[in-house]
Amino acid sequence: MGFFDDISIQIAEVFRPKPRPLIRGWNRLEGNPRKDDFSRSLRAEVRDPLWFLSRQWQFGEFGGEDAGSPISADVLTKHCFLNRYALDRSAASGYSDALPLEAHVEREPVPGDLGTQLLMSRYLLKLLKKNLTPDEQKAAKSWLRTEYAVVVNLETLLHRESEQMHDLATNRTFDGFEVGQDAAAGSFDGKVDVAVLDANVKTELKTAGGKLAEYFKTLFSQPENPADDAWKPPYLEYQFTAATEDGANQKTVLFAEQYAQGSLDWYSFDIDNQANATLNDQAGATIPAPKEVKTRLSFIPAPVSFGGMPLPRYWEMENYKTEFADVTANTTDVAKLLLTEFALIYSNDWCIVPFNLEVGTMTDVLGIVVTDVFGERLLVRAAGQGTDEDWQRWTLFNLHTTTEGDLSDHRLFIPPTVDKLMESPPLEKVNFLRDEMANMVWAVESILPSAMGEGISGHETAARLREEEHPVPPVFHDTDAKIRYVLGTEVPYNWIPFAPVHNPGSNRQIRLQRAKMPGVKRFKGEILDQPAPFFIHEEEVPRSGALVTRSYQRTRWYGGKTFVWIGKRKLTGKGEGSSGLEFDQVREV
Numbered sequence: 001m002g003f004f005d006d007i008s009i010q011i012a013e014v015f016r017p018k019p020r021p022l023i024r025g026w027n028r029l030e031g032n033p034r035k036d037d038f039s040r041s042l043r044a045e046v047r048d049p050l051w052f053l054s055r056q057w058q059f060g061e062f063g064g065e066d067a068g069s070p071i072s073a074d075v076l077t078k079h080c081f082l083n084r085y086a087l088d089r090s091a092a093s094g095y096s097d098a099l100p101l102e103a104h105v106e107r108e109p110v111p112g113d114l115g116t117q118l119l120m121s122r123y124l125l126k127l128l129k130k131n132l133t134p135d136e137q138k139a140a141k142s143w144l145r146t147e148y149a150v151v152v153n154l155e156t157l158l159h160r161e162s163e164q165m166h167d168l169a170t171n172r173t174f175d176g177f178e179v180g181q182d183a184a185a186g187s188f189d190g191k192v193d194v195a196v197l198d199a200n201v202k203t204e205l206k207t208a209g210g211k212l213a214e215y216f217k218t219l220f221s222q223p224e225n226p227a228d229d230a231w232k233p234p235y236l237e238y239q240f241t242a243a244t245e246d247g248a249n250q251k252t253v254l255f256a257e258q259y260a261q262g263s264l265d266w267y268s269f270d271i272d273n274q275a276n277a278t279l280n281d282q283a284g285a286t287i288p289a290p291k292e293v294k295t296r297l298s299f300i301p302a303p304v305s306f307g308g309m310p311l312p313r314y315w316e317m318e319n320y321k322t323e324f325a326d327v328t329a330n331t332t333d334v335a336k337l338l339l340t341e342f343a344l345i346y347s348n349d350w351c352i353v354p355f356n357l358e359v360g361t362m363t364d365v366l367g368i369v370v371t372d373v374f375g376e377r378l379l380v381r382a383a384g385q386g387t388d389e390d391w392q393r394w395t396l397f398n399l400h401t402t403t404e405g406d407l408s409d410h411r412l413f414i415p416p417t418v419d420k421l422m423e424s425p426p427l428e429k430v431n432f433l434r435d436e437m438a439n440m441v442w443a444v445e446s447i448l449p450s451a452m453g454e455g456i457s458g459h460e461t462a463a464r465l466r467e468e469e470h471p472v473p474p475v476f477h478d479t480d481a482k483i484r485y486v487l488g489t490e491v492p493y494n495w496i497p498f499a500p501v502h503n504p505g506s507n508r509q510i511r512l513q514r515a516k517m518p519g520v521k522r523f524k525g526e527i528l529d530q531p532a533p534f535f536i537h538e539e540e541v542p543r544s545g546a547l548v549t550r551s552y553q554r555t556r557w558y559g560g561k562t563f564v565w566i567g568k569r570k571l572t573g574k575g576e577g578s579s580g581l582e583f584d585q586v587r588e589v
Helices: 002-015 049-058 101-106 114-131 134-147 154-158 160-172 176-185 188-193 199-219 334-349 458-469
Strands: 070-086 237-245 251-259 292-299 361-372 377-380 412-414 428-435 440-449 455-457 483-488 495-502 510-514 535-537 546-556 562-572 583-588
Touching: 101 237, 101 546, 101 562, 114 134, 114 160, 114 176, 114 199, 134 199, 176 188, 176 199, 188 199, 440 458, 440 510, 455 458
Parallel strands: none
Antiparallel strands: 070 237, 070 292, 070 361, 237 251, 361 377, 361 412, 428 440, 428 546, 440 455, 440 495, 483 583, 495 510, 510 535, 546 562
């Protein structure tokens, strides 16, 4: 028994919990210098220099290059300025950079909604108040309310706030937007002359009407001709053409075929250099004279530098902002691998030559001559030489040419576009989505413009419209039948169908045609308000769908001038959807 007692005691001793201290202490290793002079330590003396030389030889660091550091660079460039803009190749007009190119392309007429009517009426009354007595103001306002009354708009019944404001406006004010339109057209003065008003009131009304028209022009940027619309509904994109012209009257036609993202830049353009590519001027159009400027500048090249760049000096520390040790890249991340290789290996082999280019110019770099420390001069040619379609050619910031098999074009185009702009909440939003079960595409108006000029929910508007058309639910007759036949189910009123139809002369290719559900016209926005028949190319609505918005844009241009316009934008959709549309259904009663 003594043996088992000893074993039990040992086992209990082994498994007995051992107390651990709650407070631990750490020791920090610190240097203990014995001398006040650190000059020898900072020398970084090497005890075996032959070993270092052998390692350098193994890694190929003794391989010399027949090159010297650049000390100067001479750049010769030729600049041609943008001077033409056209929607139709046979009707080009002159372009001036007094207006941003985005505004020139996107702008559309500002609608005379109730909000705009009230804005213009308040400004007109403010002008009349300066030089008219209260009685004269009352007479002028009474005439304006009679001649330019706010028209009853049935669409306001779909929005409660618009309905309330509409009732208030019809009893208290007038349509200032129509006054401004008549004043701009020159018909306002004739209406004032035949009015029963005092001579002083008529004079002030005419003066205020002219100022009202000018005031409206300063508020919004609108096309002079409403037909000047670059938006192509079948493509859901903007399409336009611009051109530069050199001193020899040679045009460079720049074709923007797929501009829809709301940010215009060099990649939106292609150089149309086909043999049949023409751009004819509009009759009577004033085209700015061609302007060609050649510039020669000399620079001192500066080495490329960036935060975290590896430094060649022994005791110099890199910036901590970029940590290359934390870069994680897969084998398919080619761009990241190339950037990392450039930063770690070849970054000290590159130099920067700063060169400022004017906005709205097509720049051709005629030559770059670099002089090194040995006095040798080297002509640097553009990278990416070869045919434009060569996929192994590496280039950046160059425009694509439309002619197949031609050489690449190395000119740089800087369009006169804005850097930043402010965008209002959407006035209108249409979601184009595919419905595979119904075998069609639906345009869902999720946001609609209200009578006050603001975006409202399209789903709530559709529900209100359905209640107005069907205030009482359908009543079925009493019968002993167990089932009933349904010809077709309903879809929300803000779902507009687009049915697939064959392209003319083709049995396979299709396009999408706007169709109609039973009842009144359902689409309420400007995006879908196109004359029938309205077609959209099938490839414009992929499986992910397409989202088209319409909103106000605001930006500052040269000299601080402000421009406000209405533009559209196409974004990626939210995927497929299902309308629940079914035909020839048998339902239980």
